[in-house]
Amino acid sequence: MVPNKHYKCPVCLKYCSDPDPTYGCWECCLYLHDGSCFETKLPPQIQHFYHPHPLTLSTTPRNVKCRACYEWSWNIIWYYSCKQCEDLGMDIPCALSVLAASTTTKSESQIQHFLHGHTLSLNKNKLDDQKVADCCVCRKGCTGPTIYVCGRDGNCKNIYFHKSCLEFPQQICHPFHPYHPLTLTLVEQNFYHLKKCNACRKSIHTFILYGHCSFAYICEGHKCDFLLHTECSTVMMPVITYEGHAHLLQFRDHNIENNKLNCSACKSNICESCAFTCLDCDLNLHLLCGPLPHSIKHKYHNVHPLLLTNSPVQEELEDETDEFYCHACEEERDPQLPVYYCAECQFVAEIKCVFSEVR
Structure with a gap:
C-alpha cells in the first residue's frame, strides 16, 4: 500500500x-x-x-x-x-x-437530458433574487417557480435550466439554413471561430470557463459556419432568394440593435429601418435598395397592381394625418417604412403583410 x-x-x-x-x-x-x-x-x-x-x-x-x-x-x-x-x-x-442512475426510479423530478451529462433534478427556485443564476440555454435568469439543476459540485454547480428550455428539440430544420439540419450543441472550443449568431448578429456567449456553458443550434459536420441562438431559432421571419446574391436574404423588422449596420448599396445606417440581411455574409440592404419588385399583385387587393412606394403616401401627406394604417392587416404601421400602394384605390399595405407575393 x-x-x-x-x-x-x-x-x-x-x-x-x-x-x-x-x-x-x-x-x-x-x-x-x-x-x-x-x-x-x-x-x-x-x-x-x-x-x-x-x-x-x-x-x-x-x-x-x-x-x-x-x-x-x-x-x-x-x-x-x-x-x-x-x-x-x-x-x-x-x-x-x-449506470447508477439507471437503477433508480425515473420521474419528472429527475431526468436525463442530452444537454448535460449528469442526471438533472427539478428544484424549486430558492436562489437569492440579487444573485439569480442564468439558464445555460437562453442565458436569462432562472426566476421561474421551478428549474432543473445539476446537484454536483465543481463546474456543475453553475448548471441551471428552465424547464421550458429543456423542451427545445435536439435537431431542427430551419428556413434560415435550409441546406442542412441544425443541432443544439454545447458551444465550446470547436466553435470559438463562430463569434456571432447568423440571425441577430449578436455575440455568442461562450462561458465554458469558470463552470458556465452556452448552447446554440449549429450546422455540424458540413463546415457551414452557421449558428443560431436558441431564441433566434424560434423566429421565422421570411427569407428570399435574390439573383444578385448567392445566399438567402432575411427580411428583418426594424429592431436591429447593432447601430453599426449600414446598407451595402447606399451606405447609410439601417438600424432604424426594415432591411434585407444576408445570413451568411455582411450584406445589408434597405428595402428600396434591395431586391423588392417594383409592382406586385396580391389577394388583399386584386383589382390593380400594388406599387412599391415611399411612405407616407401622397394623400396622407395632403391630409396631414398622424394615424397610419395598413389596409391588409388593419393595424397601425410605421409611416417611415416603404409600402405597397394603389393610388387609384388608396390601398396601402405593409411589405411584411404582402411578403408571400414579394418573394
Whole structure:
C-alpha cells in the first residue's frame, strides 16, 4: 500500500494521500484507493445517454476534459472515450453515474437530458433574487417557480435550466439554413471561430470557463459556419432568394440593435429601418435598395397592381394625418417604412403583410 499525494485515483478522482491506503503501480503511475475504488469493476464499454455512440474504457494516458462535468484531468490513465469522436472523453465517476442512475426510479423530478451529462433534478427556485443564476440555454435568469439543476459540485454547480428550455428539440430544420439540419450543441472550443449568431448578429456567449456553458443550434459536420441562438431559432421571419446574391436574404423588422449596420448599396445606417440581411455574409440592404419588385399583385387587393412606394403616401401627406394604417392587416404601421400602394384605390399595405407575393 503506497500513499502518493501527487496522483489522483482515476476511479474517484481524489488524491491518493495520507492517511488513505493506496495501491500503486510505480511504472504506470497508476494509484487506486483501497476499498471501493480498488474493487470497482469497470465495464469495457457503456452506453451513455449524453452521447449516441458507445463509450469504451481507455487505458492510454492523456489529458481529458470530461464532456459531462467540463473538468480537466491531467495525464489520466483510465477514462471512457468514443472511438468515432476523437474529442469526446468522460472520466470514470461521470461515466459510471449513468449506470447508477439507471437503477433508480425515473420521474419528472429527475431526468436525463442530452444537454448535460449528469442526471438533472427539478428544484424549486430558492436562489437569492440579487444573485439569480442564468439558464445555460437562453442565458436569462432562472426566476421561474421551478428549474432543473445539476446537484454536483465543481463546474456543475453553475448548471441551471428552465424547464421550458429543456423542451427545445435536439435537431431542427430551419428556413434560415435550409441546406442542412441544425443541432443544439454545447458551444465550446470547436466553435470559438463562430463569434456571432447568423440571425441577430449578436455575440455568442461562450462561458465554458469558470463552470458556465452556452448552447446554440449549429450546422455540424458540413463546415457551414452557421449558428443560431436558441431564441433566434424560434423566429421565422421570411427569407428570399435574390439573383444578385448567392445566399438567402432575411427580411428583418426594424429592431436591429447593432447601430453599426449600414446598407451595402447606399451606405447609410439601417438600424432604424426594415432591411434585407444576408445570413451568411455582411450584406445589408434597405428595402428600396434591395431586391423588392417594383409592382406586385396580391389577394388583399386584386383589382390593380400594388406599387412599391415611399411612405407616407401622397394623400396622407395632403391630409396631414398622424394615424397610419395598413389596409391588409388593419393595424397601425410605421409611416417611415416603404409600402405597397394603389393610388387609384388608396390601398396601402405593409411589405411584411404582402411578403408571400414579394418573394
